[in-house]
Amino acid sequence: MKMRFEACGSFGFLSVDESRLDASVAIQFKDRFRDLTQDASGDVILDLSRVDFLDSSGLGAVVAARKILGAGRRLELAGLTLPVAKVMTLTQMHTVFPIHADLDAARAARTDAR
Amino acid sequence: MSIQDTQGLRRRLVNLRFAASGAAVREALMTVDATLAAAGAVEDLRMRAQIALAEACNNIVEHAYPLAPDPDAQIRLDISGDAGGLQITLRDRGRSMPEGPLPGRTFPCVDPENPDTLPEGGFGWPLLRTMTRALSISRQNGQNILRFRLLLADRTNPVDENAV
Numbered sequence: 142m143k144m145r146f147e148a149c150g151s152f153g154f155l156s157v158d159e160s161r162l163d164a165s166v167a168i169q170f171k172d173r174f175r176d177l178t179q180d181a182s183g184d185v186i187l188d189l190s191r192v193d194f195l196d197s198s199g200l201g202a203v204v205a206a207r208k209i210l211g212a213g214r215r216l217e218l219a220g221l222t223l224p225v226a227k228v229m230t231l232t233q234m235h236t237v238f239p240i241h242a243d244l245d246a247a248r249a250a251r252t253d254a255r
Numbered sequence: 256m257s258i259q260d261t262q263g264l265r266r267r268l269v270n271l272r273f274a275a276s277g278a279a280v281r282e283a284l285m286t287v288d289a290t291l292a293a294a295g296a297v298e299d300l301r302m303r304a305q306i307a308l309a310e311a312c313n314n315i316v317e318h319a320y321p322l323a324p325d326p327d328a329q330i331r332l333d334i335s336g337d338a339g340g341l342q343i344t345l346r347d348r349g350r351s352m353p354e355g356p357l358p359g360r361t362f363p364c365v366d367p368e369n370p371d372t373l374p375e376g377g378f379g380w381p382l383l384r385t386m387t388r389a390l391s392i393s394r395q396n397g398q399n400i401l402r403f404r405l406l407l408a409d410r411t412n413p414v415d416e417n418a419v
Contacts, residue, residue: 164281194309196379201374202375208371228306231362231385232378
């Protein structure tokens with residue numbers, strides 16, 4: 142499971158370098174997410190621009206990631222491809238996660254908010 | 256070559272047999288997507304096929320064959336195309352579904368104000384039901400048979416791209 146975390150001041154970018162976030166990698170995703178984010182602080186922006194398929198297990202893993210961060214940290218999503226956006230919308234999860242077009246938009250949203 | 260060219264005649268597009276495991280399901284789904292793309296299926300139909308097949312196969316892996324890893328646990332997938340869309344049949348020799356009505360289309364309740372209570376499961380069946388038409392399950396000679404249709408153009412299931 143290829144995932145990279147990059148701390149960026151008060152928050153971090155976590156990129157998923159896999160084309161499918163599905164049942165076969167859902168548990169690995171959760172474990173890697175925990176490992177990569179536990180020593181950092183602040184919100185996490187999850188870059189899903191390389192993920193072109195998300196099933197219900199992958200969705201469950203993203204929800205689990207939100208819970209791993211705890212109450213004080215937020216999980217935001219960036220770069221949703223059409224199939225991923227479709228699953229997020231159908232399940233109403235787009236009402237839970239702040240969603241940005243891409244990483245630049247996610248960064249800009251933080252600058253604007255200051 | 257297009258799946259519409261058959262003008263009502265049914266054309267066999269996919270006939271696969273694969274292990275009931277997450278990795279084998281993933282590989283089979285990628286084969287299906289390449290086959291449908293080569294047959295001229297539009298992107299929206301391919302997307303619905305991927306979502307529906309993933310959820311249907313995951314259900315088989317998790318519930319029909321709960322004692323994994325089982326080397327005999329297999330899934331057979333047949334897809335044929337006709338003028339209206341795709342007819343899909345999945346067969347397995349695992350446990351049967353519990354008696355009673357099929358799980359419905361209602362998604363688990365999501366409350367954005369309470370992230371700790373967000374559901375991590377329960378999305379599979381509603382996704383499968385939302386993507387598909389004429390879904391049925393039967394049991395014949397120790398085999399579970401799941402059938403459903405994917406329509407070429409399914410207006411009852413629009414993607415609201417403005418929602419995200």
